[in-house]
Amino acid sequence: MVNVTTERIDDILSADVEGRIDGSNVVQFEEAVRTAIEDSDRAVIMNFEKLVYISSAGLRAILLTAKSLQNRDAKLLLCSLSDRIREVFEISGFDKILPIHPSKDEALASLDR
Amino acid sequence: MSAELSLQLSATLDDIVKLHDGLEAFAKQDGWTSKLEFEVKLVVEELFTNVVNYGECPGETVQIDFKSEPDRLTIELADGGKPFDPLVETPEADTSSAIEDRSIGGLGVHLVLTMMDEVSYRRDGPLNRLTLVKRREE
Numbered sequence: 001m002v003n004v005t006t007e008r009i010d011d012i013l014s015a016d017v018e019g020r021i022d023g024s025n026v027v028q029f030e031e032a033v034r035t036a037i038e039d040s041d042r043a044v045i046m047n048f049e050k051l052v053y054i055s056s057a058g059l060r061a062i063l064l065t066a067k068s069l070q071n072r073d074a075k076l077l078l079c080s081l082s083d084r085i086r087e088v089f090e091i092s093g094f095d096k097i098l099p100i101h102p103s104k105d106e107a108l109a110s111l112d113r
Numbered sequence: 114m115s116a117e118l119s120l121q122l123s124a125t126l127d128d129i130v131k132l133h134d135g136l137e138a139f140a141k142q143d144g145w146t147s148k149l150e151f152e153v154k155l156v157v158e159e160l161f162t163n164v165v166n167y168g169e170c171p172g173e174t175v176q177i178d179f180k181s182e183p184d185r186l187t188i189e190l191a192d193g194g195k196p197f198d199p200l201v202e203t204p205e206a207d208t209s210s211a212i213e214d215r216s217i218g219g220l221g222v223h224l225v226l227t228m229m230d231e232v233s234y235r236r237d238g239p240l241n242r243l244t245l246v247k248r249r250e251e
Contacts, residue, residue: 020133022129022130022133022158023126023129023158023162023165024126024127024128024129024130053133053151053154053155055155055158055159055162055221056159056162056217056220056221056224057158057162059217059220060217060220063212063215063217066212067212067213067215070212070213084147084148084151088155088224091208091223091224091227091228092206092208092220092223092224093206093207093208093209096208096209097211097212097215098212
């Protein structure tokens with residue numbers, strides 16, 4: 001099960017992701033994120049505080065989101081990764097292409113507002 | 114002391130839920146660390162997903178056996194899909210390109226090879242057989 005709860009802070013979309021992202025539900029995750037993002041958003045923060053699992057199916061969805069944001073000079077930030085989730089991002093080299101912050105507040109603070 | 118778990122899944126992405134539920138119960142019963150449980154769920158999902166996506170055997174049975182011993186966990190996957198050795202026929206994972214050039218292929222197998230201590234493939238009559246070994250840290 002995966003749940004995505006979003007809120008907009010000015011032109012920044014914050015998405016709290018809860019549960020697990022695996023091959024059986026990644027389409028739901030992709031859909032929830034895609035429909036929440038508006039063209040005027042200049043950044044998206046995915047908060048993984050309550051994410052307990054992710055496989056490469058989820059990484060693929062995150063990469064596609066990052067690519068489509070980058071195409072229009074917007075960016076994707078991540079925050080609050082557990083040790084397990086961070087390990088998956090590090091092994092995959094995703095920590096080299098996506099900024100990872102300890103908390104949502106710190107992710108927000110990193111954006112010029 | 115050893116414990117065993119045997120799962121029969123259908124080659125469909127929906128059965129990833131059964132895989133995770135089965136492993137969760139077994140991990141609890143057998144006293145796994147949360148790290149071991151996470152890694153085993155992940156690597157088996159990656160290899161099972163390969164069978165679903167490339168095996169050309171939709172809905173057919175995929176047999177997954179787990180044997181837990183004090184010093185190691187052994188996992189065997191068997192499927193009747195087309196001959197496919199993921200260790201050879203998977204592109205090398207791209208873990209360094211910039212976002213715009215980054216490709217996703219091969220990441221699943223890269224995670225498997227990083228997290229497991231031994232991985233081997235053999236074709237056995239009509240079956241693909243993968244054997245994984247994870248040494249226990251406890």
